[in-house]
Amino acid sequence: MAKRVSIFVTCIVDQLFPKVGMAMAEVLERAGCQVDFPEDQTCCGQPAFNTGYRREARQVARHFLKVFRDAEYVVAPSGSCTAMVAHHFRELFPKEPESLRAAAALTPRVWEFSRFLLEVAQVEDVGARLDDVVTYHDSCHALRELGIQDGPRRLLANVRGLELREMDAAAECCGFGGTFSVKFPGVSGGMAGAKIDSILRSGAKTVVSVDSSCLMQIQGALSRAGLPVRTMHLAEVLASR
Amino acid sequence: MSREYVLHKVRTALGRTAGQAVADPPPARLRVTEMDSETRVATLLQKVEALAGKTRRVAGPVEACAYVRSVLGARSAVASNAPFLRECGIAGLAGVQSGFMEAAPLRVLCATADVGITSADYALADTGTLVMLSSPREARMISLLPPVHIAVVPRDRVLTGLDELLTILPDPAAQTSSTVLITGPSRTADIEQILVRGVHGPGEIHVVVVG
Amino acid sequence: MSAAFDEKIHDTLADANLQLAIYAATGRLIDHRKQAVGGAALPDYQELRTQANALKKHTIDHLDHYLEQFEAHLAAHGGKVVYCKDAAEVADFVLGLAKERRAGLIVKSKSMTTEEIDLNERLAHHQLESVETDLGEYILQLAHQRPYHIVAPALHLTRYEVGDLFARTLGVANETVVEKQTLIARAVLRQKFLAADIGISGANFLVADSGAVVLVENEGNARLTTSAPRIHIAVAGIEKLIPRAQDLAVFLKLLGRSATGQALTVYTSFLSGPRRADEIDGPEEFYVVLLDNGRTKLLAHREHRQSLYCIRCGACLNHCPVYRKIGGHSFPWVYSGPIGAIITPQFLGVGHEPGLPFASSLCGACAEVCPVKIDIPKILLDLRAEVKKSEEREGKGRLERWAFRLWAWVMCHPRIYEMAAMAASGMAPGEDGRWLRRVPAIWNLAPVRAWLSRRDLPPAPARSFREMWRKR
Numbered sequence: 001m002a003k004r005v006s007i008f009v010t011c012i013v014d015q016l017f018p019k020v021g022m023a024m025a026e027v028l029e030r031a032g033c034q035v036d037f038p039e040d041q042t043c044c045g046q047p048a049f050n051t052g053y054r055r056e057a058r059q060v061a062r063h064f065l066k067v068f069r070d071a072e073y074v075v076a077p078s079g080s081c082t083a084m085v086a087h088h089f090r091e092l093f094p095k096e097p098e099s100l101r102a103a104a105a106l107t108p109r110v111w112e113f114s115r116f117l118l119e120v121a122q123v124e125d126v127g128a129r130l131d132d133v134v135t136y137h138d139s140c141h142a143l144r145e146l147g148i149q150d151g152p153r154r155l156l157a158n159v160r161g162l163e164l165r166e167m168d169a170a171a172e173c174c175g176f177g178g179t180f181s182v183k184f185p186g187v188s189g190g191m192a193g194a195k196i197d198s199i200l201r202s203g204a205k206t207v208v209s210v211d212s213s214c215l216m217q218i219q220g221a222l223s224r225a226g227l228p229v230r231t232m233h234l235a236e237v238l239a240s241r
Numbered sequence: 242m243s244r245e246y247v248l249h250k251v252r253t254a255l256g257r258t259a260g261q262a263v264a265d266p267p268p269a270r271l272r273v274t275e276m277d278s279e280t281r282v283a284t285l286l287q288k289v290e291a292l293a294g295k296t297r298r299v300a301g302p303v304e305a306c307a308y309v310r311s312v313l314g315a316r317s318a319v320a321s322n323a324p325f326l327r328e329c330g331i332a333g334l335a336g337v338q339s340g341f342m343e344a345a346p347l348r349v350l351c352a353t354a355d356v357g358i359t360s361a362d363y364a365l366a367d368t369g370t371l372v373m374l375s376s377p378r379e380a381r382m383i384s385l386l387p388p389v390h391i392a393v394v395p396r397d398r399v400l401t402g403l404d405e406l407l408t409i410l411p412d413p414a415a416q417t418s419s420t421v422l423i424t425g426p427s428r429t430a431d432i433e434q435i436l437v438r439g440v441h442g443p444g445e446i447h448v449v450v451v452g
Numbered sequence: 453m454s455a456a457f458d459e460k461i462h463d464t465l466a467d468a469n470l471q472l473a474i475y476a477a478t479g480r481l482i483d484h485r486k487q488a489v490g491g492a493a494l495p496d497y498q499e500l501r502t503q504a505n506a507l508k509k510h511t512i513d514h515l516d517h518y519l520e521q522f523e524a525h526l527a528a529h530g531g532k533v534v535y536c537k538d539a540a541e542v543a544d545f546v547l548g549l550a551k552e553r554r555a556g557l558i559v560k561s562k563s564m565t566t567e568e569i570d571l572n573e574r575l576a577h578h579q580l581e582s583v584e585t586d587l588g589e590y591i592l593q594l595a596h597q598r599p600y601h602i603v604a605p606a607l608h609l610t611r612y613e614v615g616d617l618f619a620r621t622l623g624v625a626n627e628t629v630v631e632k633q634t635l636i637a638r639a640v641l642r643q644k645f646l647a648a649d650i651g652i653s654g655a656n657f658l659v660a661d662s663g664a665v666v667l668v669e670n671e672g673n674a675r676l677t678t679s680a681p682r683i684h685i686a687v688a689g690i691e692k693l694i695p696r697a698q699d700l701a702v703f704l705k706l707l708g709r710s711a712t713g714q715a716l717t718v719y720t721s722f723l724s725g726p727r728r729a730d731e732i733d734g735p736e737e738f739y740v741v742l743l744d745n746g747r748t749k750l751l752a753h754r755e756h757r758q759s760l761y762c763i764r765c766g767a768c769l770n771h772c773p774v775y776r777k778i779g780g781h782s783f784p785w786v787y788s789g790p791i792g793a794i795i796t797p798q799f800l801g802v803g804h805e806p807g808l809p810f811a812s813s814l815c816g817a818c819a820e821v822c823p824v825k826i827d828i829p830k831i832l833l834d835l836r837a838e839v840k841k842s843e844e845r846e847g848k849g850r851l852e853r854w855a856f857r858l859w860a861w862v863m864c865h866p867r868i869y870e871m872a873a874m875a876a877s878g879m880a881p882g883e884d885g886r887w888l889r890r891v892p893a894i895w896n897l898a899p900v901r902a903w904l905s906r907r908d909l910p911p912a913p914a915r916s917f918r919e920m921w922r923k924r
Contacts, residue, residue: 431591
């Protein structure tokens with residue numbers, strides 16, 4: 001029985017990095033899944049939650065719970081959005097037992113993309129090919145909230161032609177942090193600077209991550225510095241042939 | 242000063258009443274490693290050396306005394322009243338004063354002596370630590386004021402580590418007002434993270450294990 | 453955030469030498485810790501953290517019981533507990549005692565708690581000299597500055613600044629060799645130790661079943677402070693309690709390694725009362741000041757009282773990418789770094805520095821290294837919600853609040869979201885010449901300007917994912 005995956009594309013991928021969503025859908029289909037896209041989805045509510053607007057986050061979260069209520073698997077190309085749903089939804093509804101129940105029912109079915117591939121689809125090699133020298137950036141939510149560290153590296157190891165080089169600061173924050181990046185631009189920029197220094201030291205030509213928000217921050221800093229290094233989401237790497 | 246006030250605020254914050262019972266704390270976690278005597282001594286000395294301390298293993302009291310004499314040279318020293326030091330003949334060495342029972346004269350001497358000589362109640366192998374309990378046999382200042390500290394310790398006092406110490410000595414306060422763990426020479430890195438030894442405590446320590 | 457916070461951050465970011473000093477010092481501490489807790493060095497590390505958290509939780513949840521137990525045991529050993537509700541009471545106690553005993557000179561060992569209550573300042577105008585004896589703290593006292601970091605208080609100063617400082621304040625020749633500077637301080641402070649009437653220390657731990665104060669240090673100044681003068685006063689927050697001496701097997705294993713990578717610091721003192729009758733030296737009087745100063749406020753919040761588990765190791769500071777950029781002096785209170793960010797609003801109110809809980813990317817590195825497993829990111833998120841609630845009550849931050857209200861409404865109406873998205877993409881940079889792109893108002897929006905100040909924006913795609921999906 002093919003696994004039925006409902007794509008939770010995330011608002012940032014939907015609007016700014018749509019090819020990441022398409023790549024993820026392609027890889028999931030290649031892995032034998034049946035993929036659909038609930039059109040009423042919008043956002044998980046994280047921007048409001050992180051900025052302290054609980055009421056607004058709750059509203060958006062309730063909508064999310066409705067949209068994905070009947071999904072078999074919900075897969076997102078994002079560690080931070082997955083962590084929002086999986087860990088923080090339950091903090092949103094201390095006075096709403098029904099929403100809490102809905103969140104608890106949905107949480108076990110929500111997966112970050114790389115973890116879904118490895119643990120549910122049970123696929124480590126998707127037949128991808130990319131001739132490049134690549135370094136992997138551990139996005140903070142994926143690493144520390146979801147424990148995602150080895151998985152993406154295992155998937156990358158099976159990409160033909162790809163050489164994976166570790167950077168020394170792989171697990172250090174890129175400085176995005178949502179509204180932090182615009183409330184504290186100097187600090188955020190400084191953190192991005194430290195990150196790209198580490199990338200350069202690795203000698204890689206491409207930076208890969210499971211979070212588009214991190215890649216947006218890193219790519220933005222690389223472009224501003226005029227550096228020829230590019231960024232790719234893991235889904236795009238795995239969709240490469 | 243504000244005893245009732247503070248305790249009341251604490252209880253109110255916790256939703257507790259005065260004299261309310263308390264469940265047992267999580268059990269104490271003590272893991273004593275198996276380590277035979279030879280390994281303990283070897284580990285202790287290796288750890289002390291790794292901290293830039295000096296060490297010497299000697300067969301008996303006579304050799305211990307000879308080592309201390311060689312370290313002293315012509316320098317002045319103050320020794321504690323530890324019976325083991327007397328047993329080794331160290332208390333009677335030239336240049337060594339000991340037998341002090343009064344704080345004031347002892348302090349004056351410690352402030353001017355080149356070397357302080359003590360025994361130790363215990364030593365901890367896995368961290369290279371000396372354990373000194375304040376007592377009529379061991380004053381606090383001798384291992385603290387002089388710039389050099391020599392500790393002469395019989396082998397059977399070497400324990401595996403902190404866990405074993407707290408197993409055999411679960412209530413140090415019952416014995417003494419001061420238990421000090423000494424792990425290497427005094428040091429600081431407060432200025433530009435540059436390591437300097439001998440800031441306030443001794444900058445040079447010798448650990449001699451006898452037996 | 454306040455203008456002061458913004459300015460301090462800006463100044464620190466602009467100081468290239470300071471950036472290097474902070475980065476190097478914290479980098480070293482990061483490496484030392486890693487070696488000390490990694491793999492074979494401490495295989496039980498995660499288990500110890502869990503145990504430490506459980507011990508602290510139990511103690512804090514029953515703090516009144518352990519306070520009384522501590523008091524009883526200390527009294528049995530000849531010591532005295534003095535409960536103080538705030539900074540003024542501590543100063544009153546010390547001044548009162550000093551007057552009664554005709555004390556003129558106090559020596560102090562390092563204590564963040566005494567910094568918190570400005571003890572030296574409060575004692576200053578009463579013909580009492582109070583001298584810091586930890587080398588870093590002594591330097592800061594001479595320079596009239598606050599500590600920069602819990603464990604490395606003077607990390608922001610160069611040896612040249614120290615040389616100038618000593619020459620100016622001690623009347624010595626300007627010496628820039630660090631070993632010689634240390635000897636100068638050692639000589640001056642030794643005289644103080646031997647002449648002092650009172651020694652004031654902090655406490656790393658208070659042991660309830662022993663009535664004991666535990667002090668960890670590397671220099672020896674805490675030992676001297678607590679052994680040479682005839683009176684010892686330990687000033688400690690009420691949260692420093694642990695149940696048993698045996699629990700030090702857990703806490704001492706975590707503290708040194710997390711702070712500096714040391715299995716044990718050079719000196720660990722376990723002090724339970726004044727010298728006993730048959731002991732040769734040691735203080736004749738022993739007091740432990742148990743300080744509230746707002747800790748009972750933190751205690752009252754069930755989910756945030758874990759903030760009181762902190763053992764002041766400084767690991768969170770070292771690993772925080774924000775601290776490593778803005779340094780200790782950008783923070784509004786004596787406690788800096790992630791722990792400072794969560795306790796400052798709890799002690800002083802969220803209004804004291806409303807920007808503080810937001811000065812974090814929520815990366816979670818702090819929680820990962822905290823030896824007592826304080827969930828710092830969760831508390832930061834809760835404090836952010838508190839700030840926004842408070843702003844709403846005060847009628848502040850209307851623009852942002854309405855922006856998020858609008859945003860939430862759009863996000864709950866998918867068709868409107870789709871329309872808004874199409875309109876917005878007309879404003880972003882792209883190859884097609886959509887006219888909205890040239891409207892300057894968009895580029896003047898604060899968040900857009902802030903982003904562009906340091907990075908480029910991504911190019912706007914021609915179609916969104918959902919448009920592409922529909923065309924599949």
